[in-house]
Amino acid sequence: MDEKLTNNILVSDIGYIDVNKEFEKYKEIISEINQYINELQMFLVVNPCMPDYIIELMDLCNCIIKTYTALIEGNYSNNELIFIHVNRLCEHANMIYKYREEKIEAAISSALAHEKSAMDEFKRTGILNEHFEKFHNLTDKILSKNVVFEFSHENLDNYEKI
Numbered sequence: 051m052d053e054k055l056t057n058n059i060l061v062s063d064i065g066y067i068d069v070n071k072e073f074e075k076y077k078e079i080i081s082e083i084n085q086y087i088n089e090l091q092m093f094l095v096v097n098p099c100m101p102d103y104i105i106e107l108m109d110l111c112n113c114i115i116k117t118y119t120a121l122i123e124g125n126y127s128n129n130e131l132i133f134i135h136v137n138r139l140c141e142h143a144n145m146i147y148k149y150r151e152e153k154i155e156a157a158i159s160s161a162l163a164h165e166k167s168a169m170d171e172f173k174r175t176g177i178l179n180e181h182f183e184k185f186h187n188l189t190d191k192i193l194s195k196n197v198v199f200e201f202s203h204e205n206l207d208n209y210e211k212i
Contacts, residue, residue: 073121079192080118083111086188090181099165101157101178106146107185114139114192136193143189150182 090104117135120126146153154173161169172178 073118076118076192077122079188080115083115083188083192086184087111089184093181097168097172099157099161099169099172101154101169102160103146103150103153103157104181106153107181110139110142110146111185111188114143114189118192137195140189140193140195143185143193147182147186147189150179153182154178 087108090108094100094104117132117139121132126132157178158166158169158173169178
């Protein structure tokens with residue numbers, strides 16, 4: 051080996067990251083997701099119809115909240131399992147958004163006779179699509195496939211350039 055080259059290669063100090071603290075950046079998004087769930091619940095209270103997709107959106111949002119709260123608090127024991135779980139959450143959220151039109155049509159077609167006009171009006175005014183758009187915008191801020199621990203590069207300036 052070239053002695054000059056090996057003398058110029060240095061390894062940086064080991065850096066430790068508090069994983070739980072890194073996930074605290076998601077607390078505000080978790081709060082926004084909670085607010086979104088409340089908005090969906092109010093929609094169900096105020097309106098006579100109950101589209102199945104709203105329950106699915108709320109369930110997935112609650113699952114995201116519980117998962118990321120566990121990550122923030124360090125309340126999990128299996129890193130591989132949590133990695134796989136976040137990937138499945140991401141895939142599920144993307145699938146819901148991708149097939150939103152089909153879910154809206156299914157909700158309209160399954161509505162009771164006295165709910166059909168309200169559902170048609172919700173579709174015409176874009177309210178049903180807004181449920182999915184807001185869901186997508188929120189989940190896009192928190193879910194990343196194949197990246198449970200997404201860290202930014204930290205330059206410690208303790209290396210020598212060759």
